[in-house]
Amino acid sequence: xxxxxxxxxxxxxxxxxxxxxxxxxxxxxxxxxxxxxxxxxxxxxxxxxxxxxxxxxxxxxxxxxxxxxxxxxxxxxxxxxxxxxxxxxxxxxxxxxxxxxxxxxxxxxxxxxxxxxxxxxxxxxxxxxxxxxxxxxxxxxxxxxxxxxxxxxxxxxxxxxxxxxxxxxxxxxxxxxxxxxxxxxxxxxxxxxxxxxxxxxxxxxxxxxxxxxxxxxxxxxxxxxxxxxxxxxxxxxxxxxxxxxxxxxxxxxxxxxxxxxxxxxxxxxxxxxxxxxxxxxxxxxxxxxxxxxxxxxxxxxxxxxxxxxxxxxxxxxxxxxxxxxxxxxxxxxxxxxxxxxxxxxxxxxxxxxxxx
Amino acid sequence: xxxxxxxxxxxxxxxxxxxxxxxxxxxxxxxxxxxxxxxxxxxxxxxxxxxxxxxxxxxxxxxxxxxxxxxxxxxxxxxxxxxxxxxxxxxxxxxxxxxxxxxxxxxxxxxxxxxxxxxxxxxxxxxxxxxxxxxxxxxxxxxxxxxxxxxxxxxxxxxxxxxxxxxxxxxxxxxxxxxxxxxxxxxxxxxxxxxxxxxxxxxxxxxxxxxxxxxxxxxxxxxxxxxxxxxxxxxxxxxxxxxxxxxxxxxxxxxxxxxxxxxxxxxxxxxxxxxxxxxxxxxxxxxxxxxxxxxxxxxxxxxxxxxxxxxxxxxxxxxxxxxxxxxxxxxxxxxxxxxxxxxxxxxxxxxxxxxx
Numbered sequence: 001x002x003x004x005x006x007x008x009x010x011x012x013x014x015x016x017x018x019x020x021x022x023x024x025x026x027x028x029x030x031x032x033x034x035x036x037x038x039x040x041x042x043x044x045x046x047x048x049x050x051x052x053x054x055x056x057x058x059x060x061x062x063x064x065x066x067x068x069x070x071x072x073x074x075x076x077x078x079x080x081x082x083x084x085x086x087x088x089x090x091x092x093x094x095x096x097x098x099x100x101x102x103x104x105x106x107x108x109x110x111x112x113x114x115x116x117x118x119x120x121x122x123x124x125x126x127x128x129x130x131x132x133x134x135x136x137x138x139x140x141x142x143x144x145x146x147x148x149x150x151x152x153x154x155x156x157x158x159x160x161x162x163x164x165x166x167x168x169x170x171x172x173x174x175x176x177x178x179x180x181x182x183x184x185x186x187x188x189x190x191x192x193x194x195x196x197x198x199x200x201x202x203x204x205x206x207x208x209x210x211x212x213x214x215x216x217x218x219x220x221x222x223x224x225x226x227x228x229x230x231x232x233x234x235x236x237x238x239x240x241x242x243x244x245x246x247x248x249x250x251x252x253x254x255x256x257x258x259x260x261x262x263x264x265x266x267x268x269x270x271x272x273x274x275x276x277x278x279x280x281x282x283x284x285x286x287x288x289x290x291x292x293x294x295x296x297x298x299x300x301x302x303x304x305x306x307x308x309x310x311x312x313x314x315x316x317x318x319x320x321x322x323x324x325x326x327x328x329x330x331x332x333x334x335x336x337x338x339x340x341x342x343x344x345x346x347x348x349x350x351x352x353x354x355x356x
Numbered sequence: 357x358x359x360x361x362x363x364x365x366x367x368x369x370x371x372x373x374x375x376x377x378x379x380x381x382x383x384x385x386x387x388x389x390x391x392x393x394x395x396x397x398x399x400x401x402x403x404x405x406x407x408x409x410x411x412x413x414x415x416x417x418x419x420x421x422x423x424x425x426x427x428x429x430x431x432x433x434x435x436x437x438x439x440x441x442x443x444x445x446x447x448x449x450x451x452x453x454x455x456x457x458x459x460x461x462x463x464x465x466x467x468x469x470x471x472x473x474x475x476x477x478x479x480x481x482x483x484x485x486x487x488x489x490x491x492x493x494x495x496x497x498x499x500x501x502x503x504x505x506x507x508x509x510x511x512x513x514x515x516x517x518x519x520x521x522x523x524x525x526x527x528x529x530x531x532x533x534x535x536x537x538x539x540x541x542x543x544x545x546x547x548x549x550x551x552x553x554x555x556x557x558x559x560x561x562x563x564x565x566x567x568x569x570x571x572x573x574x575x576x577x578x579x580x581x582x583x584x585x586x587x588x589x590x591x592x593x594x595x596x597x598x599x600x601x602x603x604x605x606x607x608x609x610x611x612x613x614x615x616x617x618x619x620x621x622x623x624x625x626x627x628x629x630x631x632x633x634x635x636x637x638x639x640x641x642x643x644x645x646x647x648x649x650x651x652x653x654x655x656x657x658x659x660x661x662x663x664x665x666x667x668x669x670x671x672x673x674x675x676x677x678x679x680x681x682x683x684x685x686x687x688x689x690x691x692x693x694x695x696x697x698x699x700x701x702x703x704x705x706x707x708x709x710x711x712x
Contacts, residue, residue, distance in 0.1 A: 017669065296702055298695055311684035311711050313373065313699050316692030320673060322685075328667035329678075329685055336672030339654055343669050346652055355667050 001101045002129055004048045005093040006040050007197075008057045008065060008111040009083045013344045014274040014337070017328035018306065021356050024061045026111040027068065030278055040111035041069045043118040047125060054078060054096060056089045081238045086197070087252035088244050091210055091217055095225040098203045105132045106206070108199040108249075114281055116268025124265045127164040128200035137209070137257050138200040139171065141193025141264040147183035150271070152176055152195040152250065154262050155186075163263070171260040174250055193264040195250065209257045217252070220244050275321045276337045279304045293324070302334065328355050357457045358485055360404045361449040362396050363553075364413045364421060364467040365439045369700045370630040370693070373684035374662065377712050380417045382467040383424060386634055396467035397425045399474040403481060410434060410452060412445045437594045442553070443608035444600050447566055447573055451581040454559045461488045462562070464555040464605075470637055472624025480621045483520040484556035493565070493613050494556040495527065497549025497620040503539035506629070508532055508551040508606065510618050511542075519619070527616040530606055549620040551606065565613045573608070576600055631677045632693045635660045649680070658690065684711050 012025025019025045026037040034042065044053055050071045057065055059079040066077055078096055080089060090108055097104045107125055115121050128138040141154045157172035174195065178186065186192040210218040220240050227236035254260060272278050282290045282304075289300055293307025301318040312324055321337055323330040332340060347355050368381025375381045382393040390398065400409055406427045413421055415435040422433055434452055436445060446464055453460045463481055471477050484494040497510045513528035530551065534542065542548040566574040576596050583592035610616060628634050638646045638660075645656055649663025657674040668680055677693055679686040688696060703711050 017667070296699060296706075296708075298699060298702070299692070310682075311373070311708075313684060313686045314688070315686070315695050315699060316689035317676060317687055320687070322687055324685055326666075328669060329680055330669045330671070331673055331676070331678055331687055332670070333672035336655070339671050343652060343654060343671060346654070350652075352652075352667075 001052065001104050002048065003052050003054060003097050003100070003104050003106045004044050004125075005054045005056060005090070005097070005106055005108050006037070006044075006111050007086060007089055007108060008037055008040070008055055008061070009080065009089060010112055012112070012273075014340045015272075015278075016340055016344045017323055017325040017330050017355070022060065023064065024058075025272070026057075027061070027064050030272055031114055031281055035068055036114070036272065037065050037111045038068050039114065040109065041072065043115060043121055044109070045071075047122045051076065054093055056080065056093050058083055081241045084241065084244045085246045085252075086249040087210075087214060087247040088217060088220075088241075090199075090206065090249050091214075091221045092224070094203050094207050094210075095221050095228075098207070099225075099228060102204065104203045105129050106201065106203055108197075108201075110197050112272060113196065114268075114270045114272050116270075117266075120265070121267045123164070124166055124263060124267065125200065127166040127168075128263055131163050131168055131261060131263070132200045132202055132205075135202065135205055136168075136259050136261045137205060137254070138168075139254065139260065139262045140196050140198040140200070141262040142196045142269045143264050143266045144187050144192065144194050147180060147187045148194070149177055149180055149183050150273070153178065153183075153186050153192040154195050156191050156193065156262055156264065160261060166263045166265065168261050168263055171254075171262050174255050193262055196269060199249070199254075205259075206253070209253050213256060214247070214252050217244060217247070274337055274340065275304060275306065275323065275332070276334065278306075279321075304334070357408065357460050358404065359408050359410060359453050359456070359460050359462045360400050360481075361410045361412060361446070361453070361462055361464050362393070362400075362467050363442060363445055363464060364393055364396070364411055364417070365436065365445060366468055368468070368629075370696045371628075371634075372696055372700045373679055373681040373686050373711070378416065379420065380414075381628070382413075383417070383420050386628055387470055387637055391424055392470070392628065393421050393467045394424050395470065396465065397428065399471060399477055400465070401427075403478045407432065410449055412436065412449050414439055437597045439602075440597065440600045441602045441608075442605040443566075443570060443603040444573060444576075444597075446555075446562070446605050447570075447577045448580070450559050450563050450566075451577050451584075454563070455581075455584060458560065460559045461485050462557065462559055464553075464557075466553050468628060469552065470624075470626045470628050472626075473622075476621070477623045479520070480522055480619060480623065481556065483522040483524075484619055487519050487524055487617060487619070488556045488558055488561075491558065491561060492524075492615050492617045493561060493610070494524075495610065495616065495618045496552050496554040496556070497618040498552045498625045499620050499622045500543050500548065500550050503536060503543045504550065505533055505536055505539050506627070509534065509539075509542050509548040510551050512547050512549065512618055512620065516617060522619050522621065524617050524619055527610075527618050530611050549618055552625060555605070555610075561615075562609070565609050569612060570603070570608050573600060573603070630693055630696065631660060631662070631679065631688070632690065634662075635677075660690070 008026045012019035054076045056078045062079045131138045153175045155172040156169035158170045160168040227233045288302040290304045294311045296313045298315045300314040304321045305312045307324040319334040321332045364382045368375035410432045412434045418435045509531045511528040512525035514526045516524040583589045644658040646660045650667045652669045654671045656670040660677045661668045663680040675690045677688045
């Protein structure tokens, strides 16, 4: 059986003041009338039954997410007591899925990204499933559209031919976020994809990799799995998770795993990581403005106004981002939006937790 | 007896979104912890008993203002059913005051202005009272500190000597708001004061001027006065006020009145007419910023943030005005702040009355 796992644990610091500790980026309606998490589920449901869709999230975010997608069974929400990075999250999903089907194939997907071409997205998930069935660890690579320094890259190696209209390559190596110069070279070479954080593999294959490469985590996962069905399964998870080291799946497993392949795809994928990246997704008016929510403007240009129910009025401003939430408003120069994270750090440092 | 009349009927369009139809500029806490209206009363109380202080305001603004100054008797609030300019407002106050004392002297004062030197302000009110007792219509002129095109000017004529340490001049003429060039000439000449809209006169003298120069208004005032004490005094005022023409005291009376004098004073007077003029009153930090309310900033310069209870966070912006009210936020280039009025017109034109 084919299962989908949506990793929905991030906080989305750079989307403050809309994203908060109690209201993760995934739960926000950033594009259209559905939240990022709802979009993530919507694009899966033509391919997966609700009971085949798992969600790994943090205990404190689970209720809000579950309420947004009532069609998913509550038992498919896997709640981490505390986030430990993608490796432990994926391991936890893997042992849950193997309870249902030891031969299962699992697709690891995200809720932080917007995907325009959802039909093609599902086609590549089908192709990746076929490659995974043969034992490959499949990564979905995104064909780069610019020399971004914000993503890790995957270098394509030997071609393994086509799988259902999609080319499959061995992965030669994973790279960290590059400098601009390196990114430009990689873009020009045509041999690199962005690492999207989406993977497809057999549950037994990924667990074998955990066993080989992350034996401590594997042992901890086994400890948790042994408690499944017991009265204190949750207490056991809390106890074990205190000892689990933070690690990403890329560093922890993928870089040294066997049989890793990449399928480079062009599916209109956008990382909605910041206000600027969100702005790229939304239609602009003739002055380059984007207005979400009630607004009134005089002579405003290249400005993103992300409002809610309150009126945002602008006069004679340009190249700024205005985000209005119920208890805080952000006014930020467009070319400084990466410092939103720093603003959150400032608030944290001052103990102003009610605004976090 | 000496009476003070605070004219508090304006709307303060240029201070939107803080000022609203239901919340006039006078009722706002713009400078410190007291509203403009409270400041206006505070600076009078060392000189006037509460029962000597009258307020002329609009029916729909009266409740809020009265609640801010519970020490004033409710019967001293004179409520116009609709604003008709300063001439009718002052006439209405005059007939009320003559009920108390036909020989009364009345000072006409405003609540739109900030006065730093309140001690000197009261001294000039005493001097003006003495001049008014002799039959003069006294205008308080403000010594200009720049070539402002935003005020009318008063030209000083023949000197009448000193009154309690203040020089008194005949008024040669009143002028409308000038062009910049004309304003520069007037400033250089030293013979002009700004018209502050503050006047002191005997009630019988101003009513005689109304009778001579504005006979229609005078007849309407007599009609209203005849109904004083009747059961339908308020209904009569509403009926009469429908027919009253809109007129300012400057055009309607002062320009052609007899015995008009001016006392030019330097009392730290500021017209708080717009966000920029308010900014001149408030202390700035080392980067030229003014922050009112909770804020957090990164690399922000020459910016006015007038907030309330919500957090306003700024990153990398300069020369802007941010005003945060409970249901609307304004972000405006500092050199465009005169267009706030236009923003209000836009909202009005679109029938968006809930934001007015």
